[in-house]
Amino acid sequence: MSTPLNGSVLKAFSILGLFSKDRPEITANSVASELGTNVATAHRFLLTLESIGVLVSYRRGYFALGGTIEELGRLAESVNPISTKVQPIINEVAREIRESVMVCRLGRRGPTCIAVAVSDQPISVKTDIGTVLPIDVTAHGRLWLTHMSKADRAHWLKGTSSDLDDELAKIKSQGFAQNQGDNEPDLGAVAVPVFGHDGKLAMTVSVFGMLSRFNDSLVSRSVTSLKQAARAISS
Template sequence: MATKQNGSVIKSFEILGLITHERPEISASVVAEELALTQSTAHRFLTTLTSLGVLASYRRGAYCLGPRVEELGRMEQDTNPLSSVVRPVIRSASDDLNESVMACRFSTAGPICMAVAASHRPFNVDIKVGTILPLHSTAQGKIWLSAQPRKDRFARLGAYTLSKHTKTTLHSVEALHDELDAIRDQGFAVNRAENEPNLGAVAVPVRSVDYEVVLTISAFGMINRFDESFVETAVQRLQQAAQAISARFL
C-alpha cells in the first residue's frame, strides 16, 4: 500500500512553483486564483512560509523567494553525492574540449541543469544551475524524449507547445519524432541553433545499470565551432564522461 502524501507539503511547493523569472513576486490573490484556494488559506500558507524563511516579503502583500531557499540551494550543490561525482568529470571534459559542459537531470518540466563547467574562453554562454531547458529544441531534451516509446512521446508532446524559438527549430511533431528515432539509434543529439540563435550543443545520455537515461552530459557554445569534426570529437569525449559517472555512482 502506497504511503499517503502530505497535502500541505505538496501545496507549499505548488506555491513556490508560482514564482518564476517572469514573476518574481506573488500575492495571496495570485495563489488563491491559480491554486483554487480561499484568500484566507492562501494568506496562511504565505505567512507560514515567510516565517520559515522560505519566502520573504519586502513590499506589503508581495512575496518572493527567501534566504532559506538560497541556503538550501548552496547546500544541495555542496552535499549532493551525485553532484560531487559529476562536477570533476564535466570539468575535465570541458578542459579537453575547450567548450562549456553541463549535466542535466530530468523533471516533468524538462531537463534541469544540475552542474556546469564553464570553458576558459574569454566569452561564455551563461547557464545557471537550476535552469530548465525546453524539451523539443535542446539536445538535452531530445535525448530524454528519444528514450521514450513513441506512444509515450505523443502523450507527452500532446500537452506541450512546440514553440519556434529560431528559424531552425522543429515545430512539426512528426518531424520531431523522426529526429528522435535517429537520436535513439545513434546515441547522441545535436542542437544547431534551434533554441538560441548562434548557439550549438551536443548531448549524450548517462544511463543507469538498468539502461535507463538518468542524466545528460552536453557541450555547448557558439554554433560556428560545432562542425561535424568537433561533434564527432565531442561525442566520444562526452560518452567517456557519461561512462565515468555511471561507473562511479549509478
C-alpha cells in the same frame, strides 16, 4: 489524475527565489510587488519562514536568509552526488573542450538543467540550474524522446508540429544528438545519454556554445569526451 501541488509551498519557494547576491534582504512590499500578492499575505509568509529559521530579520521589516537555509546548503553540498561526483567530471570536459557543459534530468515540464560547467572562452554561453529546455528542438530533449516508449513520446510531443521519426532513428543509431541552431539560432550543442545501473536513461550531458564554433572536429571531440564522462558518471 495527477496529484495537485501545494500552493503554499510553491509560494514559499518563490519568495526564497527573490534573494540574490545583489539583494540579500527582501520586504513584504517587494514580495507583494514581484509575486502579485497583497502585502498582508506576503508579510504572513515572511513571518512564517522566520519562525522556522528559514529567514531572519535583523532590522524591522527586512528579511534575510537564516541559519536553517545555511545548514541545508552545507548538507546538500556534502551529500549531493551532483556536487561531489558529477560536477568535477563535467568541469574536466569543459576544460578539455573549452566549451560549456550541461547535465539534464527529465522533469515535469521537460529536460531540466541540474549541473553546469562554464567554458573559459572569452565569449562563452551559460545557462542557469533549473532551466527547462524544449523537448523537441534541443539535443537533450531529443535524446529523451529517443529513449521513450511511443506512448510517452506522443504525450510529450502533443501540441507540437514536430516530425522527428527519422531524426530520432539517427540519434539512436549514432548514440548522440545535436542541436544546430534549432532552439536558438546562434547556439549549438551535442549531447549523449547517461544510463543508470538499470540500463534506463538517467541523465543527459552536453557540450554547448556558439554555433559558429561547432564544426565537425569539435563535435567529434565533444562526443568522445562526453561519452567518457557519461561512463564515469554511470559508474
